[in-house]
Amino acid sequence: MSQYIFETCELEYEYPDSTKALKGINLAIEKGKKTAVLGPNGAGKSTLFLHFNGILKPKSGRVLFDGREIEYNRRHLMELRKNVGIVFQDPDTQIFAGTVFQEVSFGPLNLGLKDDEVKERVEKALITAGVYDLAQKPTHLLSYGQKKRVCIAGVLAMEPEVIIFDEPTAYLDPKHCRILLESLNVLHQSGKQIILSTHDVNLAYGWADNIIIIKDGKLLKSGTPEEIFANDEVLKQADLQKPMLLEVYEVLFEKGLIGKRQPKSIEDLKYIL
Amino acid sequence: MLLDSLVYKNGLKDVHPGEKLIFALITMCIGFIPNIYCDGLIILLMAAIIIIKGEIPPKIYLHLIFLPLAFLGMSILPIVINFGASAEQSLVHFPFFQTTIGVTYGGLKQAGFLSARSMALVSCLYFISLTTPILDLIALLKKLNVPGVLLDLMLLIYRQLFVVLDTAEKIYTAQNARLGYVNFKSSLNSMGKLLSYLITKSFSDSKRLYTALVSRGYDGELKVLDSNYRFSVKNLLIIAAIDTALFVIALKTGGSFK
Numbered sequence A: 001m002s003q004y005i006f007e008t009c010e011l012e013y014e015y016p017d018s019t020k021a022l023k024g025i026n027l028a029i030e031k032g033k034k035t036a037v038l039g040p041n042g043a044g045k046s047t048l049f050l051h052f053n054g055i056l057k058p059k060s061g062r063v064l065f066d067g068r069e070i071e072y073n074r075r076h077l078m079e080l081r082k083n084v085g086i087v088f089q090d091p092d093t094q095i096f097a098g099t100v101f102q103e104v105s106f107g108p109l110n111l112g113l114k115d116d117e118v119k120e121r122v123e124k125a126l127i128t129a130g131v132y133d134l135a136q137k138p139t140h141l142l143s144y145g146q147k148k149r150v151c152i153a154g155v156l157a158m159e160p161e162v163i164i165f166d167e168p169t170a171y172l173d174p175k176h177c178r179i180l181l182e183s184l185n186v187l188h189q190s191g192k193q194i195i196l197s198t199h200d201v202n203l204a205y206g207w208a209d210n211i212i213i214i215k216d217g218k219l220l221k222s223g224t225p226e227e228i229f230a231n232d233e234v235l236k237q238a239d240l241q242k243p244m245l246l247e248v249y250e251v252l253f254e255k256g257l258i259g260k261r262q263p264k265s266i267e268d269l270k271y272i273l
Numbered sequence B: 001m002l003l004d005s006l007v008y009k010n011g012l013k014d015v016h017p018g019e020k021l022i023f024a025l026i027t028m029c030i031g032f033i034p035n036i037y038c039d040g041l042i043i044l045l046m047a048a049i050i051i052i053k054g055e056i057p058p059k060i061y062l063h064l065i066f067l068p069l070a071f072l073g074m075s076i077l078p079i080v081i082n083f084g085a086s087a088e089q090s091l092v093h094f095p096f097f098q099t100t101i102g103v104t105y106g107g108l109k110q111a112g113f114l115s116a117r118s119m120a121l122v123s124c125l126y127f128i129s130l131t132t133p134i135l136d137l138i139a140l141l142k143k144l145n146v147p148g149v150l151l152d153l154m155l156l157i158y159r160q161l162f163v164v165l166d167t168a169e170k171i172y173t174a175q176n177a178r179l180g181y182v183n184f185k186s187s188l189n190s191m192g193k194l195l196s197y198l199i200t201k202s203f204s205d206s207k208r209l210y211t212a213l214v215s216r217g218y219d220g221e222l223k224v225l226d227s228n229y230r231f232s233v234k235n236l237l238i239i240a241a242i243d244t245a246l247f248v249i250a251l252k253t254g255g256s257f258k
Helices: A047-050 A074-083 A101-110 A117-128 A143-156 A174-189 A201-207 A225-230 A232-237 A246-254 A266-272 B002-009 B017-031 B036-053 B060-080 B106-129 B133-143 B148-177 B184-215 B232-250
Strands: A004-014 A021-029 A036-037 A060-065 A084-088 A160-167 A193-198 A210-215 A218-222 B081-082 B090-096 B100-103
Touching: A004 A047, A021 A047, A021 A210, A036 A201, A047 A060, A047 A084, A047 A160, A047 A193, A074 A084, A084 A143, A101 A117, A101 A143, A117 A143, A117 A174, A143 A160, A174 A193, A174 A201, A174 A246, A201 A225, A201 A246, A210 A225, A218 A225, A218 A232, A218 B232, A225 A232, A246 A266, B002 B060, B002 B106, B017 B036, B017 B106, B017 B133, B017 B232, B036 B060, B036 B106, B036 B232, B060 B081, B060 B106, B081 B106, B090 B106, B100 B106, B133 B148, B148 B184
Parallel strands: A021 A218, A036 A193, A036 A210, A084 A160, A160 A193
Antiparallel strands: A004 A021, A004 A060, A210 A218, B081 B100, B090 B100
16 A cells, blocks of 8 residues: 555656657655646646556556556556546547446446446436436537536446546536536545646645646646745746735735635635634 | 437337337338328328327428428329320320320329328338437347447447537538638638548547547447336237227228229
8 A cells, every 4th residue: 555546757658649748757646635737738637647547558667556556458457447537628529328327337337347236336426426317318418517527427437546637627617617626525525536637726726635737748846735836936937827815815914914824715715814 | 400309308208119119110011001091091190199199399290291202202203194195094195206195093093002101101210210219229229139339330420420510510600700601612612621620620539539438448349238118018009909900901991002
């Protein structure tokens, strides 16, 4: 048992068209910590995620899952994919089946479970993702937000330890964003390891326990939100803005209106004041 | 697309697809017996079931029924128009070179019988396609042991049809918003670009879909769990009763051509 769920060691990856996506990344993701990966488009976030689930094989370097190096044979990959689920950004390139029920049943069936157990898991996942009433609906008649939740249910039904979300809030309206974040927290509390990538610094600041910043295929910095966002040099290099809440806090702090404790949400700030 | 969503909302959606297929196939077989009364009855019966039980709007069903009529009209022309018919056999006739050309009573009658039978069979097909979602049919085919590769293909094509159409529509709107279709020349140009973009996009999307499938443990077979329908004895009895009645009518009333 390791303290880290994922570790990478000098991880390099090059796409077949010889774009270097990852240029020697060394990072470690702590177990049980809500982790957000930040970085500009093309920094290598998605490529990194695909390594966590064994879809991509490093050109050089190592990837460790739960302290053990990933092996690229069928049996180990199946085991890895059972434990690590990825929810991709675009639901339309992820949903292949006709009905919601069929779509969600795909993963558990691949795990070789019996039909009855699959059915049970699908129903459970649909309830958790809040799409139970859509079970028999054809997938092409769903709205974007619904499709997104169906994708999440599809991964949940495999009951992985780790769920990775590639830009989960992209294109979602504020209401669905909030619902999604709530369900992420519920999942976290039920003992799942949650890792997500985002461009939203406010979200990362308020939600994450740990933040990893990637730029140009390299690790720029990792640490707690307080550490990361206090470091103006890193933020400048990564072209990231300071979270609005933190900005307000700093002004208040300078004027001596607030103590040392940094607020993590608006409610938090109101409470402190 | 409108039809597809109608099918998913139709009143007979929850009936076992096998029952619906059996009903349509047996009724089609009865439709082959030459009997115009029976054909008429099948047309009315199917229309009634589709509209009342299936809750398909009558306007849409009428529209659908008129579609094959255009083809039918063209194909019965050679039957209606005959050469060399005498005046007393014909409704109208004109001299045509050495012979005559005209519409004979016999030809008309034959065309009527043929049309009735075609429309009866088309009604049965509409019954299937308007009350049974494609996915149910695929699930049924799976139970009938149709090879999995074919069914996987059907499933993927059906799903991707909507994805591609959706993308095409978005690109079209974007092009149209920038005056991509103001005249014939620009329309051709824009349409060409739209199509070529669709191909490259579909290609990259298929790669992404593959990645997403692999990450959920895909190993060469698209396994999905189909919803279970149960055969209803009541429905089977109703089907048996209707089809027996039709069969008896077809044999006894003798409304055949000759």
